[in-house]
Amino acid sequence: MNMRNVLTIVYFVLTIYSFSGGLVHGVANYSSWKLISTEDFPAVHKLVDRRILAVYVPFFFLSVAVNILLIWFHPPAISTMLVVIAAVLNLFIWVSTATQAIPIHKQLDQAKSTELIDRLVKVHLYLRLIPGSLVMAAMALMMYEALGAAS
Secondary structure (H helix, E strand, C coil): CCHHHHHHHHHHHHHHHHHHHHHHHHHHHHHHHHHCCCCCHHHHHHHHHHHHHHHCHHHHHHHHHHHHHHHHHCCCCCCHHHHHHHHHHHHHHHHHHHHHHHHHHHHHHHCCCHHHHHHHHHHHHHHHHHHHHHHHHHHHHHHHHHHHHHC
């Protein structure tokens, strides 16, 4: 198996893992944080964030790096435009996370705020989940192109 195919498979796996993990974390956790008591919230939030940092964040960052590499090293059957679109969307998610979500999380480490949780839910939906869904659609089209060329 050549490097292009290995990179492509790694990208597909990391993208599915990252999107799924982000979807579950954002949808299941964020809104339920309103149910945690004010006094317990900072400790719970810090614990959850540490775990997310360990099991999710490295894989998302790696998926973006592999996506960027695929711009130059994708299989010929896969459209360069799809790879670039996915990379731009992934970079948008990355920047949105760094500039919008992380500052909210840092504030939530200090104290519970329903207003901040609501903002985080909106940031997650509009700046991460919707663009992430478009990344998944682009990736599905890439898979279709790659599998179509293989048959």
